[in-house]
Amino acid sequence: MQDQSFWYLENVDMNGLFCANKLEGALKGKSFNSFKKGDYIYLPDQSSDKIYFIQSGKVKIGTFGDNQREITKAILGSGEIFGELSMIGEDKRRDFAYAMEDTNLCCMNNEEMKALMKDSSSVSMFMLKVMGSRVLNMENRLESLVFKDSRSRIVEFLVDEVEKKGQRIGYEYVLRGFLTHQEIANITATSRQTVTTLLNDLRNRNIITFDRRRLLVRDLDALKAEMV
Structure with missing residues (x-):
């Protein structure tokens, strides 16, 4: 994309x-x-x-x-x-x-x-x-x-980044140049620990996976549902 x-x-x-x-x-x-x-x-x-x-x-x-x-x-x-x-x-x-x-x-x-x-x-x-x-x-x-809690703000940021800058590969989306957890915390007015906990939770449920260089969204609809 x-x-x-x-x-x-x-x-x-x-x-x-x-x-x-x-x-x-x-x-x-x-x-x-x-x-x-x-x-x-x-x-x-x-x-x-x-x-x-x-x-x-x-x-x-x-x-x-x-x-x-x-x-x-x-x-x-x-x-x-x-x-x-x-x-x-x-x-x-x-x-x-x-x-x-x-x-x-x-x-x-x-x-x-x-x-x-x-x-x-x-x-x-x-x-x-x-x-x-x-x-x-x-x-x-x-x-x-x-109006939104910290979890919703982080997920909203991830969805926005993927939709603007991600590349679609089949049913998945890859976002290269993924930010550090601290950078995500700084831009969403949350803490690094909150970001890390949320990302690990999403990974454990197979919605995303990530490393230091990229974020892979396996199910974008499921990720969007986390904002509700």
């Missing part, structure tokens, strides 16, 4: 827009950056003046709560954009961006992107959808935190 995120479906070549050498002269504000696994791309309170495109790799967007507990807001991969709040008045970063694996980024300063949005209705619409999608995702997460 392919990722259904809209940034892969819109008729806008964001890789070419941010990264292609043929645009080097036109996009003077464009730059290229490589980050090793474990590097921070930016931290809270740093200047918010660029927008980033992930050419390859994986980036975590998050913040620090009470007692410096890490709260994960999003995990993004190749073809996705982040740092977009700089376009709507964010002077300093509220979140951190962290390379979860070796990552290559292309970035553009805000003024350059604003000029492109002014000149291109396609780019403008694309960026509006990026921002709108992020708002909707945060609203959905807030509703989940308020």
Whole structure:
């Protein structure tokens, strides 16, 4: 199953827009950056003046709560954009961006992107959808935190990841690049122990199986039923 995120479906070549050498002269504000696994791309309170495109790799967007507990807001991969709040008045970063694996980024300063949005209705619409999608995702997460218990939140996250990024193989679905139990806990506002207990329970009932690199869903309908 392919990722259904809209940034892969819109008729806008964001890789070419941010990264292609043929645009080097036109996009003077464009730059290229490589980050090793474990590097921070930016931290809270740093200047918010660029927008980033992930050419390859994986980036975590998050913040620090009470007692410096890490709260994960999003995990993004190749073809996705982040740092977009700089376009709507964010002077300093509220979140951190962290390379979860070796990552290559292309970035553009805000003024350059604003000029492109002014000149291109396609780019403008694309960026509006990026921002709108992020708002909707945060609203959905807030509703989940308020109305659902920890078990339902974890299962909902697994189902969402599989439906967006999983590959169907017969009646099963495989999700590669599976997150650690702690990462799942951070993004679902639960504990690592709760995640581990639930995953082991689902595995014992032959609904899923997993290792450090992948999650295999043997029965997606049964997994969805766990959300009720």
